Amino acid sequence: MANGAETGPGLILPQDTFAKLTPRPYLLAHLKHKTPVRPNGRQQNEFRQPTINTGSLTHSNGSAVVRVGDTAVVCGVRGEILLASDIPHPPSDDLDDQDLVEELGLVVANLELSTGCSPAHIPGNPPTSLAQSLSYRISSLLNDSHCINAADLCITYTQPKTEDDLPDEPPKEVTKAYWTLYIDILCLALDGNAFDAAWLAVTAALRDTTLPKAWWDPDRESILCSPVVDDSTSLRLSALPLASTFAVFTTASPLEKREEAQSWILADPDGFEEDICDETLTVVLSSVPSSDSGAETILKIEKTGGAFIGRDVTDLCVRQAAKRTSDLNTALDNR
Known part of the structure; x- marks a missing residue:
């Protein structure tokens, strides 16, 4: 080529192409920039702001639609009556009320990923274990948090006194049936951090749940429910646990020592970040409703x-999760 001859134009590719071809160097370049910012435009400790709508499903006892970034989840709570006489092994009298819900399986959660919610869930692709894992985590958290008051699920009947009863003996109250709550969760769109969004939808739906007034009719020997909406009662949630998830991005290679590697803690990871981060931490904080302490x-x-992730990083994540929990409680109150 002669001196002074013009060279052809350089090859210019869109950022999305670089992100797909070299995802780790692409994320690393953003985090090591003189003004570090994630590819999604957020800071390291910045969460996506949720959008919460309740009462969207008219044929359920409680419902919520939650959108966090491009992750969208809908949750419906449906109450069905379980007769005490249909329980093969009735619970013992000394069973704690909080353990009664788990012992009888009165809260059943199931999560499904809709077809096309993400590139990994399209027709023809084999099903993944993600939905099963999320269902298990949500069910475990419902039982561990004891957020549902067992007394709200009991349908009792006060037996009239008989001639054999002592005059000073109070009327005997027996449990004739239980409300069983079926919590169905559908992920419409998935762009990372499905657990936080799904659990937020469950929490919002439970706060929106009302159960009809139900009683035992001794003449018909069955449970009757009032059709009057004003007779319905809301669930009394004894705790409001909320989840905050963090992902760790590191430059460590199989031959590199941990001390020599750099790492970044990314709050509320999206789908792109989840695929290239090998370590995650989920912090679940519980606060008492209507509490003035805010603790x-x-x-x-x-x-x-x-x-x-060591003790120092865990402490940092807990402090960030506490602020996130406060913000989520405000969003739930203002839904």
Whole structure:
């Protein structure tokens, strides 16, 4: 080529193409920039703001639609009556009320991922274990948090006194049936952090749930329900646990020591970040409704993969989760 000859134009590719071809260097370049920012435009400790709508499903006892970024989840709560006489092994009298819900399986949660909710869930692709894992985590958290008052699920009957009863003996109250809550969760769109969005939808739907007035009719020997909406009662939630998930992105390679590697804690990871982060931490904080103290307690901490999250990082995540929990409670109150 002669001196001074013009060279052809350089090859210019869209950022999305670079992200697909070299995802780790692409994310690393954003985090090591002189003004670090994630590819999605958020700071390291910045969560996506949720949008919460309740009462969207008219044929359920409670419902909620939650959108967090491009992750959208709909949740419906349906109450069905379980007769005490249909229970093969009735619970013992000394069973704690909080354990009664788990013992009888009065709260049943199931999560499904809709077809096309993400590139990994399209027709022809084999099903993944993600939906099963999320269903198990949500069911476990419902039982561990004891957020549902067992007394709200009991349908009792006060037996009239007989001639054999002592005059000073109070009337005997027996449980004739229980409300069983079926919590159905459908992920319409998935762009990372499905658990936080699904659990937020469950919490909002439970806060929206009302159960009809039900009583035992001794003449018909069956449970009757009032059709009057004003007779319905809301669930009394004894705790409001909320989840905050963090992901760890690190430059560590199989031959590199942990001390020599750099790492970043990313709050509320999206789908792109989840695919290239090997370690996650979920902090679940519980706060008492209508509490003036505003204090949260650690209910559960779940960690998966990697070895970069230690005590210092966990403390940092808990502090960030506490602020996130406060913001979510405000969003739930203003829904």
